[in-house]
Amino acid sequence: MGKKLAGHLTSLILALLLGFSLIYYFDIGKKAPVARPDSIIKPYIEMDIDLNDPLRQALFKDMITLYHPEQSSDPDSLLRAVLTYRRDMYEAELQSAHTRQVLNEAKLRQLGIMFLKYVIVYILVLWLTYYGVETLGLIRFIRRKQNKVSYIFELINFLKEASYKKLNTYWRIPTLLVKSVLRGLLYLIFFSPAYVIAYSIKTEFNTNTLIFLILLGLISNGLLITYTNKFYAFLIAESRKGYVLTAMVKNLSNDYRFTQPHGVSLRALFSMRKWFKNHVLNHIYLNAHYQYLGTFKEQASFLISGLIIIEMALNIHGHLSYELLQQLLYKNYDIVIVIVMSIFIIVKVTEIFTDWVIDSKRRVYENRNN
């Protein structure tokens, strides 16, 4: 753990150092976008004279004729060029004034509040996906152990044997069809990028609430279904191992029905701390859970990307990712760097936390004290 922690901290420090250097660089170069002046008019740009005044214009022209007779352009066109350049500069300054923001204490405070909001949403969605992945993965696993097949396959099997069935069992055909369609729709929703779902219901529902953001983070972008499938794969792999047979020989229950006394308890299945007492599923679950922790970093990183997509695509004002997009548009790169650094910190803290959890679990498994 110590080696990993050192690696994480070093990369964090290096990234922060790089970030601060970039902030310094962008802060210095932060000016209104102006065109470079022509070399002929360059000496006259910085002159502190109000050239809009006709008297000073006449003085300027006399000065050019008297003191710079070598000047190739005539004084009138030179004056026009200087005036045009000064006007362009002024307009550019005006145009960028409302978009240019300074990285001061007030801005940092504003970003801090957005960061906190982002962290809260992130932790909540991470917790919900963690729970969702384990519960849905277990449900799928139990359904498999109960020898249940997909609705479509069930329908095909039913139709194949339809001629031997009684007439009053035919109600199953529409039921299975509806179930398959609903399941397909649910899959499509789970795989929809967040912006597709959000824009689909934007006209009828308020999509700018925090609850909607959390819900969208949970169900969209394929996050839940992808990691449920990973957890399910771990459960399947564990169930094929030898210790499962040993456990069954030692009289642990192998009944996966919900309604039986020695079956799987629904309460245990839906509780946060899943514990299937005297059931072989408990051991399969615990070992699969340990392996799932290894993918948790990846899941967290995917979730962070998902939340950024949601906030940016939905243009939710006052959120960190939307602010990032705005500042990118306004070319306030110092603020962009601060936001990117803050998100990098979240990723690193998650990585450190996950490594710590995995390490402590490993110690328990390997009976190590340190």
Added chain:
Amino acid sequence: MKNKKQSSFFETLYHHKDRLWSMVWFLGMLLLFIWDMLYLNRPALLKVIDGAMNTFLIAFLVIVFALFIAWLAVNLLFIIRRKGFFVLETVLTFLIDIIRSIPQIIGILLGFVFIAGLLYRNIIQSPMAILLTAVLIAFFVFQELMDLMLDRVNHFRRLDFYQAMTVCGISGSRILNYHILWKNSRRHIFNKVVAIFGVAVFLQCSVDFIISVGLSTDISSMDLPVTLGGLLAHIDSKQDILAIGHAITNPGYFPNLFFKHLQGISVAFSIVFSLLCIYKISNGLSERFRL
């Protein structure tokens, strides 16, 4: 007899889910194309086809570049480890870890802004932008592939297989590239590549949608090659998607979605349906190859 043959076909398809879902994907997209040919106006249809082609072309290029970068990284790490350059190995691993810690979407978004800037200044043209986009996305997704390759290499290095080959005088690079990666891991790699194809489609569409929605002044989406994500962000497609909400509360309006709002619906369907099918194909492959 005929019935038995048909059922075995369905059963084979059911158990070979990768083939089943490849077929479903192809048929679904074909059906969508025929429907669009019938009911979508020609300019919009051409835009949708262009967007889909660009999206899948970029995603394909992403997997090519990701494969190359991952292969390069694995070979480099392998050589460095064999030569015992501990410091170099630490530095390389450290750099890869830093890339891993940057959320993909942020890295790609910043890269897109850079590419759009190059296009805006006429430094590069559209075909080059497609290549650069693919390299950019590959740079942020190759780690998964690299991790898989490294896992396989580490697994085989622990076996007698590796020592025996070394004793036989087979060069390290041949053992790594031919015997481990090609002969013993290509199924795993292929499965991962399919998953990365899906990730590439998702990331590309998302970033393009975000850029088209949020960065519409200097970094105009018109400068970047049209993809499904960018098309979805166009005002006409967006209105089509917004119409779904109207259809939810007014079910009578639902049939209009398939005639009046076809552009947005086609684009959204192409993205969602492709993502679902790619995921199912990848799962089917893992099941079939028992990975």
